[in-house]
Structures are given as structure tokens and as C-alpha cells.
Amino acid sequence: MANCGQLFPVSSTERRPSMNRMSHHSSTPISSARILHRGEPGYEPARREALWNARLPPRYPDVIVQACDVHDVVAAVRLAKKKGLRMGVRSGGHSWAGNHVRDGGMLLDVSRLNQSRIDPVALRATAGPGCAGSDLLPALMDQGLFFPAGHCRGVCIGGYLLQGGFGWNGRVLGPACQSVLGLDIVTADGDIVHASESENADLYWAARGAGPGFFGVVTRFHLRLYPCPRFVGQVFQVYPIEALEEVFRFAHGVRHDVPRSVEFQLIMRPGGRLRKRPHIEIFAPVFADSYRQARRDLGFLLDHSIGRHAQLRLPLLPARIRWLYAAAGWSYPDFHRYSVDNMWTRASIDALLPGLHTIARTLPPAPSHMLWLNWMPSTQPQPRADMAFSMEDEIYIALYGAWKDASDDARYDSWSTERMRELSPLASGCQLADENLGRRPARFMAERNLARLDQIRGERDAAARFYPYMGRL
Numbered sequence: 001m002a003n004c005g006q007l008f009p010v011s012s013t014e015r016r017p018s019m020n021r022m023s024h025h026s027s028t029p030i031s032s033a034r035i036l037h038r039g040e041p042g043y044e045p046a047r048r049e050a051l052w053n054a055r056l057p058p059r060y061p062d063v064i065v066q067a068c069d070v071h072d073v074v075a076a077v078r079l080a081k082k083k084g085l086r087m088g089v090r091s092g093g094h095s096w097a098g099n100h101v102r103d104g105g106m107l108l109d110v111s112r113l114n115q116s117r118i119d120p121v122a123l124r125a126t127a128g129p130g131c132a133g134s135d136l137l138p139a140l141m142d143q144g145l146f147f148p149a150g151h152c153r154g155v156c157i158g159g160y161l162l163q164g165g166f167g168w169n170g171r172v173l174g175p176a177c178q179s180v181l182g183l184d185i186v187t188a189d190g191d192i193v194h195a196s197e198s199e200n201a202d203l204y205w206a207a208r209g210a211g212p213g214f215f216g217v218v219t220r221f222h223l224r225l226y227p228c229p230r231f232v233g234q235v236f237q238v239y240p241i242e243a244l245e246e247v248f249r250f251a252h253g254v255r256h257d258v259p260r261s262v263e264f265q266l267i268m269r270p271g272g273r274l275r276k277r278p279h280i281e282i283f284a285p286v287f288a289d290s291y292r293q294a295r296r297d298l299g300f301l302l303d304h305s306i307g308r309h310a311q312l313r314l315p316l317l318p319a320r321i322r323w324l325y326a327a328a329g330w331s332y333p334d335f336h337r338y339s340v341d342n343m344w345t346r347a348s349i350d351a352l353l354p355g356l357h358t359i360a361r362t363l364p365p366a367p368s369h370m371l372w373l374n375w376m377p378s379t380q381p382q383p384r385a386d387m388a389f390s391m392e393d394e395i396y397i398a399l400y401g402a403w404k405d406a407s408d409d410a411r412y413d414s415w416s417t418e419r420m421r422e423l424s425p426l427a428s429g430c431q432l433a434d435e436n437l438g439r440r441p442a443r444f445m446a447e448r449n450l451a452r453l454d455q456i457r458g459e460r461d462a463a464a465r466f467y468p469y470m471g472r473l
Contacts (some may be wrong), residue, residue, distance in 0.1 A: 001137045004179050033072040036064045050090050050101055050109055052154065055337035055409070057098045061088065061107040065148050068089040068112050069221045069250025070184070070192065078190035079216060080465060089217055091129035094338040097436050101214035102467050111156060113219055120145060124181070129158025130217050133167065134325050141321055146228040148173045151328045160473065161221055163211030163432035164389045166396075168324065169287040171260040172376065173226060175392070178385050179209035182222035188215055188461040195337040196222075202456045209389025209445065210453055211432035211465060215461035218402075229287040234319045234327070238312040241268075241360055248372070250306040250358055252349035255374045255394050259297040262286045264374040267331065273365035279311070285324055291316070299447045331400070333367055339401040341420040342434040343427035343442070344375075344393035355423045362419070364412045365403050371398045388453050390446035391429040398434045425457050438470035 036043040038060055046064045048056060062085065065076040073157050078244055086105035093100075093111070100107060114130035120143050125135060131150030136157070140147055148167035150160045157176075160167075165176025173179060182196035183204055195203035207214055239247050251266055258264045267281040284301060288294035295302070307313055332338075345352070359370050373396040384390075400414035403409075417439050420427075429443040437444070444451070450472075 028057055032068040033076065034066040036066075038062055040094075040171070040399060045183060046109070047101065047107070050093050050107060051095070051098050052093045053096055053098065053333075053338045054335055054404075055339070055406075057101055059098070059101050059103045061102060062104050064107045066109045066112065070113070070186070073108065073113075073186045073217050073219055074190050074192060076106065076108050077188070077465075079462075080108075080372075081188070081190060085465075086402075086467055087217075087465055089158075090169065090213075090469075092132065092154065092156025092160070094152070094155050094209065095159060095212065096301060096338050096434060097438055099437075099467075099470055105467070108217060110158065110217065110219070112196050114156070118143065118145070118225070120225075123227075125223045125225055127157055127221050127223060129221070130156050132156050133160060137168065138321055140225065141228050144228045146173075146226045147179065147223055149178045150176075151325075152332055153325050153329050154434065157221060158218060159211070160433075162207060162209075162214050162218065164209055164392075164434065166375075166431070168285070168321070169229065169261075170264060172287065174384065175209075175389055177387065177389055179224040180208055180221055181224050183207050183218050184220040184222075186217040186219060188463065188465045192219075200396070202208050203460065206388050206453055206456050206460075208385070208387035211444075212467075213453070213457075215457050215466040226462070229289065231286075231288045231290050231294050232319050232321065232324070233286050233288070233291070233316050234316045234324065235282070235284040235286070235316050236300055236312075237282040237301075237310045238275070239280045239282070239309050240311055241280065243309040244268075244280060244356060244360055245353060246306065247280050247282075248353065249349050250304065251372060251374060252395070254300050256377045257300050258374050258377075261294070261297045264301070266372040268356075268363065268370040269373075270363040270368060278360060278363065283327065285319065286316070291318070325343050331367060331369055331371075333402075335407065336367065336402045336404055337406065339416050339436070340399065340434045341416040341436045341440060342396065342398035342430050343420055344391060344396055344429045345423075345426050345433065346394040346428060347426035351426055352423075355419070355426070359399065359419050359424065364403060364415055367400075367402045368412070368415075369400055369402075371400070372396070388445060388449050390449040391431065391444050393428045396431065397423070398431075400434075437472060441471035441473050443473050444469075 005445040029414035067073045088100035090109045111130035116131045118125045134153040137149040148170045150167045265283045265284045271277045286294045298305045320396035401412045401415045
């Protein structure tokens with residue numbers, strides 16, 4: 001049993017002591033949850049805790065409920081129903097835009113539902129929404145198993161899986177929600193149901209891709225596991241910003257040829273402590289059966305003449321997953337204020353280059369950066385499962401503005417949104433993980449899927465108790 005982020009597991013029959021039993025506001029007690037109303041001591045720290053981004057939005061729920069188990073979740077949902085409160089749900093708090101932190105209503109924090117159980121024989125696992133993927137994946141790999149958990153430390157699987165989930169080795173295994181076999185859900189009426197292909201199939205369809213627009217509270221995910229790749233490695237290269245056109249033309253030109261075992265990323269950075277001048281990094285993790293196969297799969301990069309422009313070229317090196325998490329964490333340090341936006345595209349490189357030059361020219365100071373990922377070739381070997389998730393494309397571009405001082409908010413806050421708005425004619429849509437729908441509504445789901453999702457929402461949450469998306473087209 002892998003226990004994510006909790007020293008002592010808590011079973012359904014062994015509950016931890018109540019931190020705050022302020023159930024006098026309702027006849028529906030929440031026996032082990034901590035309940036904080038606006039204006040009470042502890043409310044503001046709880047609101048602060050609900051978001052990893054240091055830039056907390058000026059939105060104030062009427063009440064925050066920190067659930068400890070599924071019974072607390074049921075009681076909280078029923079309390080919200082009784083009081084007529086709309087609900088936002090938080091599992092890990094890594095939503096850049098803070099979708100779950102709304103004005104009024106209830107913020108239900110399920111981050112303490114963080115246990116997981118691994119069955120290596122059946123290649124199955126169960127995990128609570130507050131289980132961090134960066135805890136779960138190393139525990140799996142220690143047993144020779146794998147799951148496409150998210151790239152950043154601390155990202156919990158709740159929001160990650162609901163929105164799709166672009167994780168390690170995801171180009172082979174697909175979006176992580178495709179490996180969700182079932183979910184235990186507390187519905188808008190406060191009932192506990194299980195959703196799978198054969199049971200509550202409408203909720204199962206909706207939960208895999210609805211993201212912050214889902215109309216229920218997931219208390220446990222049932223996951224399909226995979227054998228662990230025998231070799232995990234990485235290639236790292238650095239190019240001067242003056243080689244921008246050559247590097248991005250190369251990346252665009254090989255987009256159909258990058259083997260699915262390789263995550264080919266370009267990261268454009270301003271000058272920082274280690275490198276004083278703006279530059280472009282190529283970071284290419286690979287998941288393969290052997291070093292030989294990994295080297296062959298990376299031949300498109302290692303054997304290409306683009307390397308003559310590089311300032312630094314490291315060979316293919318083996319990597320532990322904890323090292324890859326550390327490398328990803330370098331781009332997303334704690335205690336920073338973030339403003340983020342993104343797009344999917346299949347536009348020509350000639351159309352994209354003017355925008356890339358503008359991004360390079362306007363990049364805020366480090367750790368702000370731009371990410372380019374060669375994600376999906378034009379044809380997949382197998383179609384995606386039928387689910388709400390339905391937005392992806394050949395190339396993913398995301399902008400991460402990051403700064404520490406609140407006095408710089410006005411200076412850097414709109415950078416990512418303005419640049420994405422300029423590029424929006426070239427976009428096919430956006431990814432829910434890095435979206436900013438409240439400021440720039442964009443397409444995040446196929447129209448027919450969004451229509452079906454609206455229909456299911458109308459049936460399952462007729463009273464609209466769960467907050468909808470912050471914006472949509």
C-alpha cells in the first residue's frame with residue numbers, strides 16, 4: 001500500500017480527531033471535517049492553502065470545508081444542498097486560475113483524501129483525489145509498475161485526471177484519464193455512486209475530461225497500471241536565442257517523426273542565474289525498453305545538424321523519475337505568483353514564427369518561460385476512448401509568467417493572456433490544465449462533446465450546485 005502524503009492512513013472506520021466541529025450551522029453534521037466560515041479565525045489561511053499559486057484571486061467562498069473522508073464529503077454536499085450553496089472542489093490546488101475558489105458558496109477541499117492502494121498482480125490501483133502523482137509514480141516504479149502521472153511535484157490526481165492528464169510517457173499511454181477504469185463519486189444530491197463503463201456510464205464519460213466543469217466530487221479513482229519501461233533517460237541541449245528560427249523550424253519539421261516514446265520539449269527562457277542571456281532548452285525524456293532503443297528513438301535529434309547551433313549538448317543519460325520531477329520543478333518554483341495560458345495548434349511554422357519572436361522579445365524575468373511540446377502526430381495508431389476529453393493537437397504551446405513581488409502584478413499579469421490572444425487565430429483550442437478561461441475563453445472540448453456534457457450536467461445537477469467553467473466559447 002502506498003500512502004500519498006499522509007504518515008498514518010485513515011480507514012473509513014478509524015477517523016482522525018476533529019479539528020473543528022462547527023456543525024451548529026446545520027442539522028447535517030460533518031463529524032471530522034474542519035469547517036470555516038468567512039470572517040472566522042483560520043478562514044484566510046485555509047483559503048490561502050487552497051491554491052498553490054501565490055497569487056490568490058480576490059474571491060471568497062462563504063464556507064470552506066476541509067474533508068477528511070468520504071463521509072465528510074457526503075455531509076458537505078448535503079449541507080450545500082440544504083443551504084442552497086454552490087460548490088467548488090479542490091484536490092491539489094494547482095489550478096493556475098483558481099477555478100475552485102469562487103465568490104460565495106462552498107469550497108470543498110478533498111486534498112486529505114490522499115491514500116492509494118496498489119495491486120501489482122492485477123495491474124490496478126485505487127487512489128484518492130488528494131494523492132500526489134509525484135508520490136504515486138515513484139512508489140509504482142519501485143514495484144516495476146507505471147502510470148502517466150503529471151510532470152510536476154505536488155500535483156494531485158483529482159483535478160489532473162478530471163481535466164485529461166498529460167503526464168510522463170503520455171505520448172505512449174495517452175492522456176491519463178484514458179487509464180481511469182472507474183470512479184467513486186458523490187453526486188450533486190449527496191449520494192455515493194460508482195461510475196465505470198457498465199455502471200453510471202454517463203458520469204464515467206463526463207468525468208474523463210470535464211475538468212473544473214465536473215458536477216460531482218470524486219472520492220476515489222480506479223486506475224489501470226502498466227509495466228514500467230526498462231529504460232528511462234533524457235537528453236538536454238541549450239541554444240542561444242539568436243537560433244530561435246532554426247530551432248523552432250527544426251521542431252516543427254520533425255513533429256510527425258518524433259517517436260511516441262520521446263517527449264520532445266522546447267523551453268524558451270529569459271536570462272537567469274545560471275545563464276545570463278535568453279536561450280532555448282531542448283529537454284527530451286525518453287521511455288524505452290533499452291538504452292539502445294532509446295538512442296535509436298532519439299536519433300532525429302542527436303544525429304541532426306541542428307546541434308551545430310547548440311551552446312551545450314549532453315548525451316543520452318539514464319534518469320530516475322525523481323530526477324525528472326526535480327528537472328520539471330526547476331521551471332515551476334514554489335512561492336511565486338503565476339499567470340498562465342496555452343493553446344493547441346497545427347499551424348505552419350511561418351505563421352507561428354512572428355508570435356514566437358514576440359514572446360522572446362517580451363518574456364518577463366525568470367522563472368517565466370514558454371513551453372513548446374510536440375505532442376500528437378496527425379494520425380494516432382489507435383483512436384482515443386469515447387469520453388468528454390476531446391481536445392489535443394500536433395503542437396502544444398504554453399506561457400508561464402512567474403514573479404515573486406505583488407507589486408509586479410500589473411507589470412506581468414497580462415503577458416501570457418495577451419500573447420495567447422495574439423496567437424489565437426492559429427489555435428485549434430486550449431488545454432484545461434493551463435487554461436485561463438475567466439480572462440480568455442477558448443475552445444477546450446469538441447462541440448459535440450461539450451453539448452453532451454451539458455446534457456448530462458442538466459440531468460445530474462439540475463439545480464446547478466457545482467460551479468460551471470469560468471468562461472467558454
